[in-house]
Amino acid sequence: xxxxxxFAPSKLIRFGSLAWITAFVAFIAVLPLLYVVRYGLSLSSExxxxxxxxxxxxxxxxxxxxxFIVAIFSLTFGISSAWIxxxxxxxxxxxxxxxxxxxxxIPTYVFAHIYTVMLEEDxxxxxxxxxIFGEGTLPPDLSSVVGVAFILALASFSYIFLLVRASLNQSxxxxxxxxxxxxxxxxxxxxxxxxxLMRPAIAAGLAVVxxxxxxxxxxxxxxxxxxxxxxxxxxxxGRMDYQAAAGLSFVLILLSLSFxxxxxxFRKRQRFFVSSQAKVVQxxxxxxxxxxxxxxxxxxxxxxxxxxxxxWMVYFSWDSWLQGFIDSDFWRYSFNSGLVSFIAATIxxxxxxxxxxxxxxxxxxxxxxxxxxxxxxxxxxxPVLALGVLTFVLAQLPIIYGAISALVFAMxxxxxxxxxxxxxxxxxxxxxxxxxxxxLFGAGxxxxxxxxxxxIVRSGMATAWVLVFIDVLKELPATLILRxxxxxxxxxxxxxxxxxxxxxxxAPAGLMLVIGTIPAIWLxxxxxKIN
Amino acid sequence: xxxxxxPVLVVAxxxxxxxxxKDKFIKPVAKEFTRQTGIEVLLHTAKSTALLNKLKxxxxxxxxxxxxxxxxxxxxxxSDLDLFQALPSELSQKIPANYRxxxxxxxxxxxxxxxxxxxxxxxxxxxxxxxxDLADPKLKNKIAITHSANGSFIAGVTVYMxxxxxxxxxxxxxxxxxxxxxxxxNKHSRVVKAVAKGKADVGLVNxxxxxxxxxxxxxxxxxxxxxxQGDGMGVAWNVAGVAISKHTKKKDAxxxxxxxxxxxxxxxxxxxxxxxxxxxxxxxxxxxxxxLANMKVSDVAMAKLGQNRNATxxxxxxxxxx
Numbered sequence: 001x002x003x004x005x006x007f008a009p010s011k012l013i014r015f016g017s018l019a020w021i022t023a024f025v026a027f028i029a030v031l032p033l034l035y036v037v038r039y040g041l042s043l044s045s046e047x048x049x050x051x052x053x054x055x056x057x058x059x060x061x062x063x064x065x066x067x068f069i070v071a072i073f074s075l076t077f078g079i080s081s082a083w084i085x086x087x088x089x090x091x092x093x094x095x096x097x098x099x100x101x102x103x104x105x106i107p108t109y110v111f112a113h114i115y116t117v118m119l120e121e122d123x124x125x126x127x128x129x130x131x132i133f134g135e136g137t138l139p140p141d142l143s144s145v146v147g148v149a150f151i152l153a154l155a156s157f158s159y160i161f162l163l164v165r166a167s168l169n170q171s172x173x174x175x176x177x178x179x180x181x182x183x184x185x186x187x188x189x190x191x192x193x194x195x196x197l198m199r200p201a202i203a204a205g206l207a208v209v210x211x212x213x214x215x216x217x218x219x220x221x222x223x224x225x226x227x228x229x230x231x232x233x234x235x236x237x238g239r240m241d242y243q244a245a246a247g248l249s250f251v252l253i254l255l256s257l258s259f260x261x262x263x264x265x266f267r268k269r270q271r272f273f274v275s276s277q278a279k280v281v282q283x284x285x286x287x288x289x290x291x292x293x294x295x296x297x298x299x300x301x302x303x304x305x306x307x308x309x310x311x312w313m314v315y316f317s318w319d320s321w322l323q324g325f326i327d328s329d330f331w332r333y334s335f336n337s338g339l340v341s342f343i344a345a346t347i348x349x350x351x352x353x354x355x356x357x358x359x360x361x362x363x364x365x366x367x368x369x370x371x372x373x374x375x376x377x378x379x380x381x382x383p384v385l386a387l388g389v390l391t392f393v394l395a396q397l398p399i400i401y402g403a404i405s406a407l408v409f410a411m412x413x414x415x416x417x418x419x420x421x422x423x424x425x426x427x428x429x430x431x432x433x434x435x436x437x438x439x440l441f442g443a444g445x446x447x448x449x450x451x452x453x454x455x456i457v458r459s460g461m462a463t464a465w466v467l468v469f470i471d472v473l474k475e476l477p478a479t480l481i482l483r484x485x486x487x488x489x490x491x492x493x494x495x496x497x498x499x500x501x502x503x504x505x506x507a508p509a510g511l512m513l514v515i516g517t518i519p520a521i522w523l524x525x526x527x528x529k530i531n
Numbered sequence: 532x533x534x535x536x537x538p539v540l541v542v543a544x545x546x547x548x549x550x551x552x553k554d555k556f557i558k559p560v561a562k563e564f565t566r567q568t569g570i571e572v573l574l575h576t577a578k579s580t581a582l583l584n585k586l587k588x589x590x591x592x593x594x595x596x597x598x599x600x601x602x603x604x605x606x607x608x609x610s611d612l613d614l615f616q617a618l619p620s621e622l623s624q625k626i627p628a629n630y631r632x633x634x635x636x637x638x639x640x641x642x643x644x645x646x647x648x649x650x651x652x653x654x655x656x657x658x659x660x661x662x663x664d665l666a667d668p669k670l671k672n673k674i675a676i677t678h679s680a681n682g683s684f685i686a687g688v689t690v691y692m693x694x695x696x697x698x699x700x701x702x703x704x705x706x707x708x709x710x711x712x713x714x715x716x717n718k719h720s721r722v723v724k725a726v727a728k729g730k731a732d733v734g735l736v737n738x739x740x741x742x743x744x745x746x747x748x749x750x751x752x753x754x755x756x757x758x759x760q761g762d763g764m765g766v767a768w769n770v771a772g773v774a775i776s777k778h779t780k781k782k783d784a785x786x787x788x789x790x791x792x793x794x795x796x797x798x799x800x801x802x803x804x805x806x807x808x809x810x811x812x813x814x815x816x817x818x819x820x821x822x823l824a825n826m827k828v829s830d831v832a833m834a835k836l837g838q839n840r841n842a843t844x845x846x847x848x849x850x851x852x853x
Binding site for chain 2: 054116120121138141143222223224234236237238239240387390391394398401402480481485486488496
């Protein structure tokens with residue numbers, strides 16, 4: 001709630017200046033991108049040619065295939081589970097919602113690390129596999145494209161669950177009733193009515209998932225699967241070849257942008273206004289047989305995406321606790337993580353609001369352009385963004401270098417898209433008539449904002465804040481580069497301990513990330529209820 | 532609250548060390564130094580390569596006083612980029628010329644050998660004695676290696692490349708790719724484990740990983756084979772080392788730290804914690820590792836590892852090794 005009170009006394013938003021503020025935010029967000037483009041363009045045509053002939057085709061193929069498989073996995077997990085909890089009433093429904101959101105708290109590199117260890121022949125899953133399929137069989141290999149996709153899908157399907165469920169809760173059931181009366185069977189109702197109404201939410205969820213895949217560093221680097229992001233990192237750090245890195249980043253950005261354009265195309269004109277009549281969602285009571293099926297499916301998803309990894313972390317954390325590894329340093333890392341995430345999420349929320357609000361009111365090409373521009377940070381892989389910010393800060397703002405400001409700056413730019421998109425989605429519910437009603441009753445712009453607009457978008461704002469908070473908390477590659485000297489966060493420690501093969505030390509840090517995120521998710525769930 | 536937004540104020544007597552070496556190996560040494568001198572040490576740990584990038588981009592704004600890396604290649608790269616300053620010659624001359632920069636900008640502190648780990652129950656025991664044997668078609672599906680982006684792997688390939696030429700090394704890597712099958716791991720410890728469990732008969736690792744495994748599993752059926760002895764090219768070698776940042780404002784304290792690291796006490800602590808070989812002559816080594824006196828070490832100067840790094844990566848990429 002603290003984050004919301006920031007808006008209340010705001011004299012900042014006079015509507016004439018809204019456009020200027022929006023333009024400014026978009027400009028800042030695009031700065032590191034400009035740096036990459038400038039560097040990329042300085043490549044000679046021979047250098048481009050050699051990149052094209054050696055690296056780019058393979059990387060394109062690897063990256064696109066990976067994104068495609070992750071998309072299929074996460075859509076399957078996300079849509080099915082969202083539909084079940086939104087439309088069926090069954091025992092333990094609330095617990096199921098929590099279990100399906102909690103995988104968001106586990107970073108991809110922790111998933112990759114835990115599953116690698118669990119799948120070894122003497123690991124939890126590896127030994128189970130051998131006892132089932134017999135001596136001499138090999139547990140599945142994670143470093144294949146399907147293995148990497150599985151890990152990334154476990155870590156990101158919750159975004160689709162979150163957005164699709166919200167849209168199912170908001171969409172009217174009248175249409176479903178009408179379709180049923182017309183004699184459509186449940187499957188037809190789902191494909192012809194639900195799926196179409198869910199399309200904007202699915203597209204938005206898919207965008208978040210795919211952009212996470214394109215910019216993922218943790219899992220692909222642990223499993224050695226060559227994507228653009230990993231190759232860019234290797235160019236930068238192995239060879240110190242910034243030019244090739246910038247060239248590859250340039251291609252990656254084009255890839256992300258073309259994906260965003262396609263996504264927007266699917267969302268086009270899909271603006272559904274909430275009708276006030278059917279706000280109460282009725283869930284059908286599931287029969288015993290259905291309940292068993294439901295829990296089999298949700299149980300399976302959550303077993304792999306949350307229960308197993310967390311049990312593993314608890315088990316090894318207990319070990320570390322006994323050995324006295326959890327000391328004052330550990331609490332300092334936790335505090336550092338929380339501090340950066342809290343500040344970055346709050347700033348992102350504040351600066352994203354004018355961009356989303358301006359678009360909701362204007363709905364013009366320009367306003368959409370600003371919105372898209374402010375969403376570009378996601379298209380940049382962490383290491384590249386960090387390099388851009390580092391160069392910019394050293395050249396233009398050396399005074400803030402060495403403190404956490406540079407890190408926070410990078411985090412805000414990187415995760416601004418989540419804040420912008422979530423608030424944009426919420427503000428889209430704001431029909432012009434609601435605002436006009438406010439005006440008719442004599443409310444000035446500020447009062448209208450405070451008493452009419454903010455209450456409606458509150459849940460979207462809480463979601464925005466929480467999503468940014470969680471992502472900053474888990475962020476690794478940019479933090480590695482931009483953190484102040486000696487400033488370690490939980491992900492940094494996980495990364496250090498995991499690369500030192502000190503499993504029992506990485507576990508408590510991973511567990512702390514999960515525990516630290518629970519209040520944030522609780523906050524998000526609360527605001528849903530108020531709405 | 533405001534303090535966190537302004538640049539960190541570093542305490543007068545505190546050295547900032549950019550360290551690419553494992554925290555747990557460097558912490559005890561730093562503690563002992565602090566105990567002796569009263570100078571605090573702040574470790575900023577990350578990948579050696581990333582820290583070099585940071586040093587380079589920060590230029591004179593850096594607050595790093597020293598740089599420590601596990602790989603001579605990185606140290607030499609830093610020298611080539613002019614990120615370090617020369618150490619006093621009476622200090623660097625304590626270390627044999629092979630294990631330091633020619634211009635005295637970095638010093639090797641502890642050395643490790645690139646060796647073979649062999650399963651004693653396999654029929655290969657006693658049969659392989661060169662790293663080049665690993666590419667023999669008879670060893671298909673019998674070898675285990677790390678992936679080729681591993682820093683120690685790259686440094687090893689540089690030595691083979693300089694001793695045996697590009698052509699032979701390239702073919703060797705193609706053979707490795709054929710023979711390794713699924714046994715390409717992201718960590719050395721998993722290579723040793725695979726050999727101990729009989730998933731592979733022989734693996735290519737740094738020597739200390741074998742002893743780390745044996746410390747936990749004393750009865751594991753594995754043994755060390757120091758390759759390429761006798762008339763061979765000698766075992767490939769790499770050193771961890773230290774350099775003083777060009778832009779340090781605490782040169783005297785930094786020199787004191789290096790002095791401690793090359794003292795007998797410092798050398799013993801630095802190497803023994805990881806069962807490596809001290810670079811200062813006549814310092815005791817851990818009892819279980821092969822005696823240095825009985826070992827033929829390839830004569831490639833450590834500085835070459837940095838100078839040939841990009842060429843090595845090119846060759847690895849050409850081979851198609853994962």
